[in-house]
Amino acid sequence: xxxxxxxxxxGRVTKFLKDVGVYAIGNIGSKIIxxxxxxxxxxxxxxxxxxxxxxxxxxxxxxxxxxxxLQLRDGAxxxxxxxxxxxxxxxxxxFVSRTLxxxxxxxxxxxLAFVLFTDINYLGYVLGLLVAMSLQEVYSQVFRGLGxxxxxxxxxxxxxxxxxxxxxxxxxxxxxxxxxxxLANILARVLALLLVESKVHLIVHNTRWSIxxxxxxxxxxxxxxxxxxxxLCWWLTGSSDRLFIKYFLGLxxxxxxxxxxxxxxxxxxxxIIFYQAWQETAILQxxxxxxxxxxxxxxxxxxxxxxxxxxxxxxxxxxxxxxxxASEYSESLNYIYPLGVSAVIFAIAAFFDxxxxxxxxxxxxxxxxxxxxxxxxxxxxxxxKPLGVYGVIVTQLVSYxxxxxxxxxxxxxxxxxxxxxRSAVPVLVVLLSAVPFYYxxxxxxxxxxxxxxxxxxxxxxxxxxxxxxxxxxxxxxEATK
Numbered sequence: 001x002x003x004x005x006x007x008x009x010x011g012r013v014t015k016f017l018k019d020v021g022v023y024a025i026g027n028i029g030s031k032i033i034x035x036x037x038x039x040x041x042x043x044x045x046x047x048x049x050x051x052x053x054x055x056x057x058x059x060x061x062x063x064x065x066x067x068x069x070l071q072l073r074d075g076a077x078x079x080x081x082x083x084x085x086x087x088x089x090x091x092x093x094x095f096v097s098r099t100l101x102x103x104x105x106x107x108x109x110x111x112l113a114f115v116l117f118t119d120i121n122y123l124g125y126v127l128g129l130l131v132a133m134s135l136q137e138v139y140s141q142v143f144r145g146l147g148x149x150x151x152x153x154x155x156x157x158x159x160x161x162x163x164x165x166x167x168x169x170x171x172x173x174x175x176x177x178x179x180x181x182x183l184a185n186i187l188a189r190v191l192a193l194l195l196v197e198s199k200v201h202l203i204v205h206n207t208r209w210s211i212x213x214x215x216x217x218x219x220x221x222x223x224x225x226x227x228x229x230x231x232l233c234w235w236l237t238g239s240s241d242r243l244f245i246k247y248f249l250g251l252x253x254x255x256x257x258x259x260x261x262x263x264x265x266x267x268x269x270x271x272i273i274f275y276q277a278w279q280e281t282a283i284l285q286x287x288x289x290x291x292x293x294x295x296x297x298x299x300x301x302x303x304x305x306x307x308x309x310x311x312x313x314x315x316x317x318x319x320x321x322x323x324x325x326a327s328e329y330s331e332s333l334n335y336i337y338p339l340g341v342s343a344v345i346f347a348i349a350a351f352f353d354x355x356x357x358x359x360x361x362x363x364x365x366x367x368x369x370x371x372x373x374x375x376x377x378x379x380x381x382x383x384x385k386p387l388g389v390y391g392v393i394v395t396q397l398v399s400y401x402x403x404x405x406x407x408x409x410x411x412x413x414x415x416x417x418x419x420x421x422r423s424a425v426p427v428l429v430v431l432l433s434a435v436p437f438y439y440x441x442x443x444x445x446x447x448x449x450x451x452x453x454x455x456x457x458x459x460x461x462x463x464x465x466x467x468x469x470x471x472x473x474x475x476x477x478e479a480t481k
Contacts, residue, residue: 037167038262042326044171045178048255054178055258056246057122059239061130066231068103069134071224072096073141078357079220080145081283088216093142093206095213095220100138104131125182132189139193143202144276151200155192162188226363233366233373237399241392244380249388257389259325260332263317264339270309271347274302279354286358292416300420302351304461306344307426308454311433314340315450319443337437338393341430345400352407355414368406372399425460429453 045051076096083089111127114120136155143151163184170180197203245254278298285291314337317324321333356365376399383391411417436449 037164038259039324039326040167040172041181042259042329044175045181046326046328048253048328049251050178050255052242052246052251052253052255052258053121054181055254055261056242056251057126057129057182059235059242061126061133062239063232063235064107064130065134065137066228068107068130069138070099070103070221071227071231072099072220073137074227074357075220075224076138077141077145077279078223078283078360079216080142081280083145089146090206090208091211091213091216092220093146093203094208094211095217096138096142097203097207098209098213100134104134107131122179122182125179125186128186129182132186136189136193139197139203143196143200146202146206148200148202151196151202154196158192158195159189162191223360223362226366230362230365230369233369236373237369237376237396237403240376241380241396244384245389245392248384253389256329256332257335257392259329260335260339263332264336264343267309267313267340267343268347271306271343271350274305275347275350278351279357282354283358292418295415296418299351299417300423301461302348303423304426304457306347307430308457310340310344310430311453311457312450314433314437315446318437319446335389335393337434338390338397341434342393342396342400344430345397345404349400349403349407352404352411355411359414361414364410368403368410371406372403375399375402422460422462426457429456 041051045054076092079092080089083092107130108127111123114123120126136159140152140155143149143155166184166187167181170176170183174180176183242254242258245257282295285294288294317336318333321330321336325332353365356362376395379395379398380392383395385391387394433449433453436446440446440449
């Protein structure tokens, strides 16, 4: 693969920020709509146990997707990204399409068997959601791997718009409750994918059912199979908390917790924007001679960015929470801050994950994830009874910290990061911000503290980083006029 070694660090940072802008358009727009759905759902789904059940079904789908798709979302993107041959691209996309056709058909047959022998509420809707999410996940990454980021962004925006429109129609208009939420998510995702494909024709033009894909299949499967047990462990670490809450505390508590997760999901979304741009940049720049300097600069900037996002978001959310959710779900505010910190720690762990992808050494992802999953399961059993929902949150924080520490040392085989001493300032601000979040005397104190905290973070990041970010934001704004 050709590697660009002539660009300066500043030039590569500029390219990275442009990619951030592209991914931000799709992710922020879609997540704003998803964010706005939380008040809608809390006001029209009055029974917290109903919303808790839907959230539980969603987590089961997230567990099954990697196995149903054989983690092809990662395999397709990684192999398409550095593929320059048209025929080879067709082999990759054809293999992806064939595999999805088989695995989704088997999933439908398995669901039919469950229907015959068990009585699970909304099982048909769960299958529909699983299929819709699987298709969107994989083919969105195919668009991205083929270099059409606009198609990737469009799928995200259109699916979110569809979810919003259909949710208003089914949940608020027709009063269908969680059945309406299922239908809104299924229809919106499928229609968004079909609309985008009807314009770009990337799947149709690159799928050949008769083409020989045996070598491609071996290479991709060799890359994705080690990711499958890892995905299970990721699920145990990040999503199994809903099962523990349901078992120990009940579906009604799970519904309240699910609302808090939806809100802190905005922080995860902003981190995903960085991750998607960073994924492409890191893979393409991995073989440059100054990668350690480049990766270090990106990581230190990431610490400042995550800290500012966390502090600004949670305090703005706190002062507006009263009108955002129905009273039945108001307790979820108590969980926002620690869940936000957890999202930040997870985002840092994801940064380190890039070393495995750059080197196509995915089998080495397993030890850290397995360790974090074991810690997660053990601590959940030990802490939920005495601490309730806070036991789940503490467990998640500790599990992600274990993951970060392990990967920090393991990443040295791929790149070495130099931590700027100034990075201690935003970390300290985040830790201290927990006190006013829980014990502030009122709204104006929260707003004042937030502005002071953000000013301290901006001051600590240094003149160079501030000027670089402001210049890119200004240029982006001028370009959109």
